Amino acid sequence: MLRSWPLMAIFCIPFAQATDVNELPDDFYSAQPSVQLFKAYAEFKMANYDTAQRMWMSIDGSARAEARFNLGILYDDGLGVEADLEQALAYYREAALAGSRSASYRLGLLYLRDPRMATDIDEARYWLYRAALAGDTDAAALLQGMNEHSTQDDGMQKAEALLLDGESDQAVAVLTQLTEQGDAAAMNRLAWIYESGVHVEKDLGRAAELFLQAAQLGDAGSQYALGVMLMTGVGLDKDSDQAKHWLKQAAAQGHVSAKRALREMR
Incomplete structure (x- = not known):
């Protein structure tokens, strides 16, 4: 699931038609990064995964981190592309290091709980702390539970x-x-x-x-x-x-x- 997305007015944004099936509309390129994210998410919600992927690949600047996180979702869940955990992890890491707390939280969960991966508590803690320090309350609650069962000394x-x-x-x-x-x-x-x-x-x-x-x-x-x-x-x-x-x-x-x-x- 995509996390922390405002849904208001997503489908109210005008969307011009492209002249070629492989091209994106001109108004996508001229839009602000936040609007580009809305447009891509609208395509994702309509199951137009190929278009959403190309949009997210084209987003740069302040919205790049969340765009990369969403590309990770596509490869993680196999939506419009062949499922590829390694590619998903690469996008999640890029997004997390660029400031996406959703990506940090997702990485923490993957290393902690995902059956496709070997559990790595240190790696899980690293990403969950990044998410928690950025304000993710779910990550903070999860870390608190982990710490209650931790063997760390009182200082840590x-x-x-x-x-x-x-x-x-x-x-x-x-x-x-x-x-x-x-x-x-x-x-x-x-x-x-x-x-x-x-x-x-x-x-x-x-x-x-x-x-x-x-x-x-x-x-x-x-x-x-x-x-x-x-x-x-x-x-x-x-x-x-x-x-x-x-x-x-x-x-x-x-x-x-x-x-x-x-x-x-x-």
């Missing part, structure tokens, strides 16, 4: 409760103190806060430092994150050998996304 529980309550400065202070005490889980959580820039100033250099510290202590999630940075050149200079090294370390601990990344690098 306090930090995560502060994050969910919007007390980001206090949460960062608690995580920083735990990091200074050598807590790898706190290093990892603090690193992705700096990496995502949610409620703090984005600092990829600081995130890389923290991921490295936690990775050296054996934290699989940080080993994976460090591998991705080295593989993509985001936050660190590209280094495929080092990327493989850290991804292999994470994969050896059963990290699902690290295993997938290694397969894709072959």
Whole structure:
């Protein structure tokens, strides 16, 4: 299901006819991004999946994140295209990193509950926290339930409760103190806060430092994150050998996304 879509006046938007079946109407290209989303959603609701797909592929700017999320839905559910979970995940990740909280929430659910995938609690927590910090109450409630059954110590529980309550400065202070005490889980959580820039100033250099510290202590999630940075050149200079090294370390601990990344690098 598509989430958080305003339905008012979706079908009231004039829609000009295209001259070619493979072309989109001129008024689609000239419309504001938010209106383009409405138009594409109208086509989706009428089961015109091919047109909706081409529209979402054409949307850029402020609406790009939600357009990519909806492309993920098409491939996830096999609507107008052959179902392809890997392609869906790629669109969801792109959308989430571009700011779609719906995509972050969807990724969290996939890694937590979807029978098509191996459960990855660390990955699920990462995406659910991104969604919760962006205001998704469903993600926050789910995380609260997960934390109630967590084996984390009181310090991490306090930090995560502060994050969910919007007390980001206090949460960062608690995580920083735990990091200074050598807590790898706190290093990892603090690193992705700096990496995502949610409620703090984005600092990829600081995130890389923290991921490295936690990775050296054996934290699989940080080993994976460090591998991705080295593989993509985001936050660190590209280094495929080092990327493989850290991804292999994470994969050896059963990290699902690290295993997938290694397969894709072959």
